[in-house]
Amino acid sequence: MTRPLFATHEVSNQSPPFEDVDLFTLDRLLVEAVAANGGAGAAKELSEFGRHWGSAAMAARGRLANENPPKLKTFDSRGNRRDEVEFHPSYHELMAHSAHAGVHNATWTEEGKPAGAPSEVVRAAKFYMAAQVETGHLCPITMTRASVAALAAQPDLLAKTMPVIAQRAYDPTFAPWWTKRGMTLGMGMTEKQGGTDVRANMTRAERSADGYRITGHKWFMSAPMCDVFLVLAQAEGGLTCFFMPRFAPDGSVNALQFQRLKDKLGNRSNASSEVEFVGAYALPVGEEGKGIRTIIQMVQLTRQDCAIASAGLMRSGLVHALHHARYRSVFQKHLADQPLMQAVLADMALHVEASAALVMRLCRAFDRTPAEAGDAAYMRLLTPAIKYWICKSAPPFLYEAMECLGGNGYVEEGILARHYREAPVNAIWEGSGNVMCLDVLRALAREPDAATAVLQGLIAETNGLPGVAEAAAFVGSTFRSADRERVARRAVEKLAMLAAAAALNAVSPRSAELLAATRLAENHASMYGAVDLEGDDIRGLLARALPH
Structure with a gap:
């Protein structure tokens, strides 16, 4: 008995993919708003960015980064505590493209001063277009950019870190920040008992020979794969902001112990974590008691x-x-x-x-x-x-x-x-x-x-x-x-x-x-x-x- 053969039906009345487009020049309002706010001279740069981010290749990277969310690797194969976060290659590619375009640092000079008009407007247009393709990876991008404003409260620390932050490069290696060709910064503010009320934070900071040692937790630690975090902890003088790197000055892995990655509704490509600090090394940013x-x-x-x-x-x-x-x-x-x-x-x-x-x-x-x-x-x-x-x-x-x-x-x-x-x-x-x-x-x-x-x-x-x-x-x-x-x-x-x-x-x-x-x-x-x-x-x- 012969079986009937069925040809695959022809697909019709469907829209083609919206890709391989210029996200800037197709957006007439964006073009006019950028010009009205001082950024007309950046039109060519923004069109190049728009064509790149509007490509089918970038759309595929965004999809793959969300279909393959990050994974926490607490220990290495020999049982050493590492607390690394692994990502799909597409995530790293998105980060690299954003960094190359300066989305993480273009509003600052190499010394960490405001770059001046129209840097905020031009950079915002890029951020606006990148968000249309893949928003999750922009979490560490925005925090890295924003961290410079907080680090300004500690000029010596800003002077040390800015040469690395200012690089238009993305370096995903798990290594001390001062050895890298580019770095990212995250943030840890909220705790279980306080949430928005950060004055209820209980994480403690005690002076040590080389800085401070932090003991406590964060209920939300954003982008745990970053090289450094700005965290709030209670010092002798009150709630204080601290600079907490993934590696201590001697090159050892700092005592940040990630408990789990958050299972979020969206924002799947980006890692968010719960973390405990077990005497983690940190340096103050600004005065004690002026953390907020x-x-x-x-x-x-x-x-x-x-x-x-x-x-x-x-x-x-x-x-x-x-x-x-x-x-x-x-x-x-x-x-x-x-x-x-x-x-x-x-x-x-x-x-x-x-x-x-x-x-x-x-x-x-x-x-x-x-x-x-x-x-x-x-x-x-x-x-x-x-x-x-x-x-x-x-x-x-x-x-x-x-x-x-x-x-x-x-x-x-x-x-x-x-x-x-x-x-x-x-x-x-x-x-x-x-x-x-x-x-x-x-x-x-x-x-x-x-x-x-x-x-x-x-x-x-x-x-x-x-x-x-x-x-x-x-x-x-x-x-x-x-x-x-x-x-x-x-x-x-x-x-x-x-x-x-x-x-x-x-x-x-x-x-x-x-x-x-x-x-x-x-x-x-x-x-x-x-x-x-x-x-x-x-x-x-x-x-x-x-x-x-």
């Missing part, structure tokens, strides 16, 4: 990167959804030509434009902070507000992007399921939503006059857009009220959207008008696409989001 003041210099920069990465994730979700909709036919029409789908995608595109414009404006403030008091106040007040709004908006946004692809969006072969699992982490790490709101309130309490000037500046920059005056009045009255903490979330969100309208108005005035009309003049519906945008505006937003 020291490490917050680092945290301010990592919060900035949380917002940039979340904006990048949303940009990727948008373009994958729009790309798919332009190829997929349903009921004899392309999805992108269906009025309901157009309304959804255009509303999403508007949100991405606002988010990208806002993070680039924030980075301009970081660029100009050393010389401009107004930008310094903008940075201090708005960094937590911007992190709050952008990072918390990413998970529902990426769910909507997944739905645009239907079942294809929900399966792990595509990138959107990974983006969706990745998205919540930026709202949690470096201070959750409530912490961000409290930080805005603290900034207002410390510098009320400067905060008022920032708010007045935003009003002026929005140039009479709909709903701006009412939103600004609400923000001002709420922050002055005795009950401000209870309603802080609503006021902080309004503040961030007001800043977004101002930032977008400098890049795309029509988009800023649409943002203000749909987010400030009225409450935005809980679902994307439930706003009344006209046909010309819909077509304009989608054309800007992804040119045909």
Whole structure:
């Protein structure tokens, strides 16, 4: 009896992979926002970066790094304690490409001073594009960059480490940092009993002949494969920041004992750990008792990167959804030509434009902070507000992007399921939503006059857009009220959207008008696409989001 032969069916009505593209020049808003914030001269460099990171090869590296998560190797084959973390080669390749582009150090001079404008804006554009491909590896990248701000509190230590940090090279070897051609730095702040309340930390630091010895634990030790960690511990003078290398000065493995790697919802390519310190060698960074003041210099920069990465994730979700909709036919029409789908995608595109414009404006403030008091106040007040709004908006946004692809969006072969699992982490790490709101309130309490000037500046920059005056009045009255903490979330969100309208108005005035009309003049519906945008505006937003 002969068996029937079945030919494999021909695949049709599917979108081609969105790869081998220039992530910079395809993103018209990004190009314009970089230029508006002082980075026009870097267009060629950013286009080269965009083509490289938009390649099929980089997409494959991102997929492989997440399908093959890191593994903790506590001992070697002879029973010696090593506490090494092993990664798939694709992870190391991603790290090497980011380091080569200076994503981990380009905002600093070789002496550890701010590199000046437009280094923050240009570097942020690269971070934004890299996040669209693979976000997990950016954890050690951002901490290495941000650690320089904390190390500035200890000039002798900064002078020793900066020649290695400043190298545009990635060296994954397990060896003392001073022998390497490039290094990465991580951070350990939180403990089981305290979490965000780091003043409850119990880890102890005792003076020794060669520095300090640290005994205790960290419930979250970020990027345990790094060469050095900045950790908080209780010294005689109070909570203090310490520089803890993986190797002691004599070349022996330092007494950091990793208990396990965290099994996280997303962020799978990146290792996060629980660790115990058993008399681990460390050096102080800054004065005893000033640990929070020291490490917050680092945290301010990592919060900035949380917002940039979340904006990048949303940009990727948008373009994958729009790309798919332009190829997929349903009921004899392309999805992108269906009025309901157009309304959804255009509303999403508007949100991405606002988010990208806002993070680039924030980075301009970081660029100009050393010389401009107004930008310094903008940075201090708005960094937590911007992190709050952008990072918390990413998970529902990426769910909507997944739905645009239907079942294809929900399966792990595509990138959107990974983006969706990745998205919540930026709202949690470096201070959750409530912490961000409290930080805005603290900034207002410390510098009320400067905060008022920032708010007045935003009003002026929005140039009479709909709903701006009412939103600004609400923000001002709420922050002055005795009950401000209870309603802080609503006021902080309004503040961030007001800043977004101002930032977008400098890049795309029509988009800023649409943002203000749909987010400030009225409450935005809980679902994307439930706003009344006209046909010309819909077509304009989608054309800007992804040119045909």
